[in-house]
Amino acid sequence: SQTIHQWPATLVQPVGSPLSLECTVEGTSNPNLYWYRQAAGRGLQLLFYSVGIGQISSEVPQNLSASRPQDRQFILSSKKLLLSDSGFYLCAWSVGSDTEAFFGQGTRLTVV
């Protein structure tokens, strides 16, 4: 069966420090991968999605970047965190013609 892993679960980082959040998917090949952010107020916003290795689409301008170095690995990064980067970051995956998207357990990032 397919599973998705995100880590770390929680992270407290100072303003100006770098960030790297990792997401991996097991049990499937060539998934579409997504990073969402859930800020205070609870709505989810799509940040990045990827349909293949090295292919990244950005949905909103921001201080973050994403990379997909391997088929089932998706990384969210920042060179210098801002206070406004605080939030709950969720990775998700879907496959081909499947109609469903599945989410990881999320990483709660607090920038102080």
Place this chain on the structure above:
Amino acid sequence: GEDVEQSLFLSVREGDSSVINCTYTDSSSTYLYWYKQEPGAGLQLLTYIFSNMDMKQDQRLTVLLNKKDKHLSLRIADTQTGDSAIYFCAENGGGTSYGKLTFGQGTILTVHP
């Protein structure tokens, strides 16, 4: 851009039915989804409906879709305290990447004993 709207709060008694409503603007949506989020956790897909359907039932869950009015609802029968969570409506905007979703703000469902 496209928009999805939900009421923010719903409070019901245990054993009653809950109805969570959602409206959306993107008429090209092919699939509409309901996700559940428990405190501090990720999102769990509850159910989804194809846009050419008007109803889907799955155990205690009933989804109704009025495509003309772009209105989606989730009914939970015999609501239990374990159903207390945030419920998100989402649509895929007609794309083929089914995880590229536009979400509503979420409805906080509180179930009282």
